Amino acid sequence: MKSPTWIRILQLTAAAALAFGLVAALRAPVDAFQGEYSRIMHVHVPSSWLAFLAFGVTALASVMWRVRRTRRWDRLAASSAELGVLFTALSLLTGSIWGGGVWGTYWDWADPRMATTALMFFIYLGYLALRRTTDDPQAAASRASLLGIIAVIQVPLVYFSVNLFRGLHQGQSIRPDGVTMPTEMLMAMLINLAALTIVYVALLASRVHLMGREEGREAEAVAGAGVVAPRLEVGDA
Amino acid sequence: MRFWSQVREVARRDLLAEQRAGEVVSIVIPFGAVALMAFPLALGIDSAVISRVGPAVFWVVTLLFTMQIALRNSASDRPAHRAVLALLGVDPLARLLGRSLASAVLIGIFMAVLFPLMVLFYTPDLPRGWPAALIPAALSGIGLAEVATLAAELTAGLRTRSTLAPLIVAPLAIPLLIGASQAMESLAVGGSILPWVVLVTATDLALAVISALIARPLEEASL
Numbered sequence: 001m002k003s004p005t006w007i008r009i010l011q012l013t014a015a016a017a018l019a020f021g022l023v024a025a026l027r028a029p030v031d032a033f034q035g036e037y038s039r040i041m042h043v044h045v046p047s048s049w050l051a052f053l054a055f056g057v058t059a060l061a062s063v064m065w066r067v068r069r070t071r072r073w074d075r076l077a078a079s080s081a082e083l084g085v086l087f088t089a090l091s092l093l094t095g096s097i098w099g100g101g102v103w104g105t106y107w108d109w110a111d112p113r114m115a116t117t118a119l120m121f122f123i124y125l126g127y128l129a130l131r132r133t134t135d136d137p138q139a140a141a142s143r144a145s146l147l148g149i150i151a152v153i154q155v156p157l158v159y160f161s162v163n164l165f166r167g168l169h170q171g172q173s174i175r176p177d178g179v180t181m182p183t184e185m186l187m188a189m190l191i192n193l194a195a196l197t198i199v200y201v202a203l204l205a206s207r208v209h210l211m212g213r214e215e216g217r218e219a220e221a222v223a224g225a226g227v228v229a230p231r232l233e234v235g236d237a
Numbered sequence: 238m239r240f241w242s243q244v245r246e247v248a249r250r251d252l253l254a255e256q257r258a259g260e261v262v263s264i265v266i267p268f269g270a271v272a273l274m275a276f277p278l279a280l281g282i283d284s285a286v287i288s289r290v291g292p293a294v295f296w297v298v299t300l301l302f303t304m305q306i307a308l309r310n311s312a313s314d315r316p317a318h319r320a321v322l323a324l325l326g327v328d329p330l331a332r333l334l335g336r337s338l339a340s341a342v343l344i345g346i347f348m349a350v351l352f353p354l355m356v357l358f359y360t361p362d363l364p365r366g367w368p369a370a371l372i373p374a375a376l377s378g379i380g381l382a383e384v385a386t387l388a389a390e391l392t393a394g395l396r397t398r399s400t401l402a403p404l405i406v407a408p409l410a411i412p413l414l415i416g417a418s419q420a421m422e423s424l425a426v427g428g429s430i431l432p433w434v435v436l437v438t439a440t441d442l443a444l445a446v447i448s449a450l451i452a453r454p455l456e457e458a459s460l
Contacts, residue, residue, distance in 0.1 A: 119408035
């Protein structure tokens, strides 16, 4: 069975947006000090923001699962956490490459943003590992939803770490009191943020859909194709 | 039975079970001492380096072995036992706090034994007024007990519990590790330990609030 048409349209839109973002990053002016390395920021910064968004969605969906107890919220929480880990890894990788070129080191323990981001990455790896410890989706959702809610406290810690501690990382460039970067560079970054957000939404929709199909197939395998698996909850998606 | 009486009873029962099993005293503490000895052997014979890293190694060993203490067999309830406690009307938060309290006592014993050993093995240059650093150290021990108990309860009954719980605890316990270790560093340069006490206390309080909020769903998830 193929994916629904709207998901395929979303995937194509994401591919086009990604290509557009790449062109915008390559055409944007470079920083006088950082040189070509400054182009990495057009991927690094949006990746970090999307990681925060993804983990926020996981926390919200976890709360909703505890309130409603419907599978769709758990699938959303799990899928968003997977994408959050992906974007955090991308952020760490691009940040490390940028640091190697500009700071002269790929990793610096004196930088609190790097260290807290890495810790956030490991917490959500633990979240994904917790989900895989049991075959019962209801039991996995019950435990994972709690960790999904607890773990999100790392997100503000990572975001504000550059203000709370001294380190190599620069502060936020986009602040309530103004923007500290040229308009052309800001535009390229915002285009890439929009493009990667579309990629996130497309991947999220695809993963949630796939997870639903996986669960349906497992239920079918257990009960047999001619038997409808018992439904333990009301409002299952 | 009132709430605090339940907390006290759960902690007393856990400590009694530990006294009989002797898991922490006869296994975890000696293992921790071996880990403390392994670092200088791996670092080589540069006594200046060994002396410098001593307190940091002590805190890393404490963080890692905290999980061994929280996951001890004497503090692992079987599903039937959990069900009985629930039927008896034991408050889930009282059970969580009681268990955290017992773990905090055992972590305190662990630290009290390993700190003199660290001083012996590493001969660190302890700053003047170092006993003041015991305040953030004690508060860190309480926080470690809280977060480790939460993780132990979250993974109760799972096959991969012994490896999964430390993966959850270690990143969440970092503010405690930073607060406790930096207090000593701060004293060494003539600074104040107050910011680190505030950091560790705030973390302890945040963990206590989280425990209060999730105690009931946590019991439901692990039944």
